[in-house]
Amino acid sequence: RWAHCDDNHAWVEVYIRGRWHFLGACEPEEELDRGWFSGPAGRAILIHSRCFCDYDCGGMQEEWIGREDGVYYLNETASYAKTCRLTVTVKDASGRPVRGARVAVEILNMAEFFPAAALITDENGEAGITMGIGDVRLRAWSGGCVYEKMVFPAQEAGARDSGLKEKRTGEIRTELVLKSGYPFIQEEDAKGRLAGGNNTWEQILLTAPAQAPVSCARQSEEQKGRRQRRLEEAVRLREERFRALLGQLPAGEFPEEKEMLQIAGENAAQLYTFLKKDGNPDRKRLLYSLARKDYKDAPASVLEDHLSCTQRELPEDIYVPYLLCPRIYLEELTPWRSFIRNCFSEEEKSAFTRRPELVWDYIEKNIRYDARLDYSAVCGTPIGCLKLKWGSLLTRKILFVAICRSLGIPARLRRSTMQPEYLENGEFRAPAGLRGKDSPGCLPAPALLTLEAPEAQSGEKWNYGQNWTIGKLEGTGFCTLGYEGICFAGDSLTLELEAGVYRLVTSRRLPGGNQLAAFSVFGLKSGEHRAVELLSGENDEKTMLSDYPARELPELFLWDVSGERQSLAHITGRGTALVAFLGAGEEPTEHVLNELNDYAEQWNGSGAEIIAVLRRPEELKNATLQRALACLSSVRIYFDREEAAEKTAAVMGADPEKLPLLVLTEEGRRGIYSCVGYHVGSVDLILQIFLLRKKDGKEENDDNINRKAE
Structure with missing residues (x-):
């Protein structure tokens, strides 16, 4: 996650004669240690590589900065950017150092505080990291206690004239004292559930690392010309191949799907084969329900498997996205409908259809999981999950939806919480096993949050994941809800949320890469309707x-x-x-x-x-x-x-x-x-x-x- 703009990138390093060198992936230069991303890399707060085992993690020259499931992260920031050493001391309420506390280093990116690294404190309650000279938020937790605060290395370094002249600046130290419960929120009701808050906003200016591009090897004019000719030739060959593939398809047969077939590129023949087979209107419905990237690699045989469902009395906006569509989340598309129907006996399928709750019971009893062997960036497929009897929590949720859809039950992953839900009596509901102990029967009344967001005077729009997000408190941290693509109706938007504690974050990106940010933490009770006006620092020409x-x-x-x-x-x-x-x-x-x-x-x-x-x-x-x-x-x-x-x-x-x-x-x-x-x-x-x-x-x-x- 970059600090100076809302995006991220990954690239390739090669090990030659005792040193790591970088190069572009699909756009390599004529020399090593050159790439279009070298400038942004010089402004990074954290650059890591990933190691998929623990072999020699203690003896590597790179700084080990944590583990997530089966993946180990190694710190490469000093190879690209000017850095400082940040040391964090975590103490309990009595002032004693806390050993084994976790410390998340969070970068504000795409309007969320993203945990870029998770450190563990030693016997002195200390943890440290080498990082680019940019402002971050720290969050520490242990035993149910938590605390978080901003640290401003960029602003501190900027205040020292010599701070940015050296490759590595001095050490910055800070202290976090753990407290019971999330800061700024008090317990209000008899059950001790977190609630309250008065929608006060905390405003901050976050400074991105200064421009300090990697020292790149210089190219000769001959190398520049050779590289340019090679790239142009690659583009020509690719476009000629795509035109030839599209030229093999009958022109004008599917005019409304022309753009779709162009996006598909080399996979266009597969989509055409699927469309051409018969006049079933579900063929076009299914294709339009997919993500654009699916057009490039979805085989006709897989798509064919998912036509085996019927609409009955279901309305179009339920049938197409939640029953016909083969795309559930980010898993690989596979022909899971026929596999699932052949995987269970008639008695089991009949029981699942009568009581979809039993699907989750089956998954909990039969699908095992060990986080130590997981890689959370990859989703398992429903077929793989059933074959191996193994899957992460997310993979099992995907499997629940797939089983329901295979048996004619509309189901989905709720976009905001990633909770699996099935349709019953016209309403979507989660399986009882995922609703929590407080609500074994009927679902509690949702809370309503109305966001009031008048457009800025400059005409700027409020776009989720760009200048605002909302997250729910889960344990000791906030989980950003999945509202990508949601739009305001005029200057307001109402969200239906579960009772809990939430944090709104707004961010306004400045031309130099810095951000004017604000956040507000508050509680919502079941059945409550609360209105909050989004706050964003006012832009003016001087700023x-x-x-x-x-x-x-x-x-x-x-x-x-x-x-x-x-x-x-x-x-x-x-x-x-x-x-x-x-x-x-x-x-x-x-x-x-x-x-x-x-x-x-x-x-x-x-x-x-x-x-x-x-x-x-x-x-x-x-x-x-x-x-x-x-x-x-x-x-x-x-x-x-x-x-x-x-x-x-x-x-x-x-x-x-x-x-x-x-x-x-x-x-x-x-x-x-x-x-x-x-x-x-x-x-x-x-x-x-x-x-x-x-x-x-x-x-x-x-x-x-x-x-x-x-």
Whole structure:
């Protein structure tokens, strides 16, 4: 999880002559220790590698930073970023050191405090970690007691002039004193259940590590040219292969599924075979119920297995997603319906159909599990779970849903809590074995939480997993609920939640990568209806651009599609424009083009012009670029033949070897803000800056009009 943008990445290292070196995965460079991600890696708080056994973990040169189930994590941060040593001392209420306490180092990413590492304290109650110089939240727990606090290494290091000049700064020490129960919440009712809280918000500014890119090997011009030719050839071969595959399918037979077949690529023939077999309307229904990624690898034989169910009187919005659909969570798609039906006797299937509760009873009695042998990033399949009689809690939940659907019972994993549920008397309910001891019979009345979230003045939207999340307290930590894709109706949203303690987190990303964050912890009782207004730090131009002074760009020239040479000042005119120097086909540019596609409606309504600058005319054929151009209404294409990107980067203080380079300009040659390379969220940030400039300009104009009127 990056600290400076809302995303993450993984890459490959190779061990050569006693040292680990890095390289890209599908975009290797001509030299080792080069990659488009090297800049972001230099701003990381934590970079780890994973070892799937405990062989020699004590003797490795890398710092061991914890274990999760069957996976061991080794700290590689010092190889990429400037670091500090953070030492945490955990004490009990009496001031005695706590041995064996766990300490989570949490990074604010995608509006959640993500536990990037979990340390264990020694006999002195201490645990330490080498980490990038960025702000984190620490959470310590032991024996039901817990405490958490923010630590600010980035701000402390920034206060010391020499703090960021050395590869490794000094040690930062902090202390956590454990308390009974979660901080800020008191016990209110007779049963001692956690409740209360008054929706007070705590606001914080989190500073990301400063830009300190990895020292990369330099490339010769010959190497650059060879790499570029190889990448272009790879793109050409891939696109030709896809076109040939699609060309083998009868044109126009399934016009509504044209995009689906294009996404499928080499798997398009499998989808076509499935669609073509007969006129069963469930064929299209099933395909549209899948995730987009399923189109690329779902075999026709697997899809065929899942047509063996009937709608009966079920409404469409129940039948398709919760009975017909073969996708339950993130497991591999397999033909589990026929397997499950053959796995049980007629008596067992009849009993399960009459009482779906018995399905979970069967799973608990017959499917074993040992967390020490697990790897939680991978879900087991229903077939594998039944064959091995083995599966994690999540895999067993997936199996419950699969058995129910195989027997004609609509079932699902509840998106917010990942709890399995089956349909009974028109309502979804969890098996009794998963509802807890307090509710063996009827489900308790849910709590309702209404979030009031007026749009920011700049027009920014509230997007789950980007600028807000909600988590439920489970034991000694908050588990983020799965509300991805949920939308506000106007300026409010009502969630149906179980009784418990919740934490709302909001985050506003600033252009330099820092975050204005706020969080509120509160309890909800069964049947309660509570309203909370989401809080987010107000953006203003001073806050957004405090680290980005405007700079005068040199006289630059670009070439239009007709071959005419024009100055940048003439192209942009007196208005504000986004000048985007692109590297079509390269990973960072693909991110930017996809973001432009996602925000096309906002850009089209903003009045902003986009100047897309390519290196060569051939790049116009890039499929991602073509999709973005089809959605955006105010894009003009130019070509860079005179190193305009390098000259612009030099003036704006950006890496001249990286693309894309995005520059927001006004009045021709005045650069307001720029970012370069891999920077997820850059399109939205630049849009917010533009809208703030536009609003401030309107207010200034209104002031002038008012003064003239007076």
